[in-house]
Amino acid sequence: MTTPRERLAAVGNQIPPLIALIVLWMLLWGEFSWLNLLVAFVVGIVVTVVFYLVPVQLSGRLHPLHTVVFFVRLILDIVRASIDVSWLAVKPRLVTSNAILAIRLHTRSDLILTWTAVATSIVPGSIVVDIDRESSILYLHVLNLHSAADIESFRRQVLDTERRIVRGFGSREDVERMRGVLPVNRPSARRPSARRGAGSEPGKGTP
Structure with a gap:
């Protein structure tokens, strides 16, 4: 009861x-x-x-500085991606190479999962086409991916967005889960435990 x-x-x-x-x-x-x-x-x-839905558990936590950082970075990403997509529309001899990616997030929070999906979708060039809520996997259609490096870069961008959201208004449990997750501009850095094969990072093992 x-x-x-x-x-x-x-x-x-x-x-x-x-x-x-x-x-x-x-x-x-x-x-x-x-x-x-x-x-x-x-x-x-x-x-x-x-039409009762599963209630979204609010974190009850807000970090003003990290929240501002998240929104500022989101606006910059939207501007940058808008320029890139506009150039693709007028680029001569355009060779399209799109992909459907499955990206596993670190969080298990419905709130953070939803925020990450929305923040990723409103940036031009990518859109969430499906969500596996139980496994916290986002399935995204992404434009202009030509190599494995492009795919890995986009994965890191999505995980970096998730990291900023968690730091801004995620729960304490989400913050602890995200500790050690590297920002997108340091993809090659590894903690000592990772070099010893302690385990793979979420988001890399999903095709």
């Missing part, structure tokens, strides 16, 4: 999607009124009860 604290936590986890549904309803109507707010609340309650 669930304890009162667990039931209270389950109710609290349904509040964010309820608020999102209310905001969406108000945006669809295009105006604010108490009647629209009341109807949005009732519709939101019905949707969250009838």
Whole structure:
């Protein structure tokens, strides 16, 4: 049986999607009124009860500096990728070489998995086509990959995005799990345990 604290936590986890549904309803109507707010609340309650989803466990942690770093880097990635994709569109004698990649993340958090998928998809040149939630694997369609080095570079970029998200607002468990994960600009560095064959990094063993 669930304890009162667990039931209270389950109710609290349904509040964010309820608020999102209310905001969406108000945006669809295009105006604010108490009647629209009341109807949005009732519709939101019905949707969250009838179409009940597994609650997303919020981390309850926010690091302001790392959060700012994540968003600043995301904006820079979007600008850079937009320029690259624009050049591909006008490049003479373009030889396309796209790929579907499966990238295993380090986290097991639904929240971090969703944030990483969204942050990766909004950067031009790649889009998430499927997610294996149980194994924390993102399947992505990626443009302009011509070599194994290009594939490995993209894998490291996705894992680096995950690392920045975890450092910004991941749980303490996620932070501990990400310790020792190297940023994208140091792909060749290894800890001593890794050199002795202690194990492979997530994201490298999945084709």
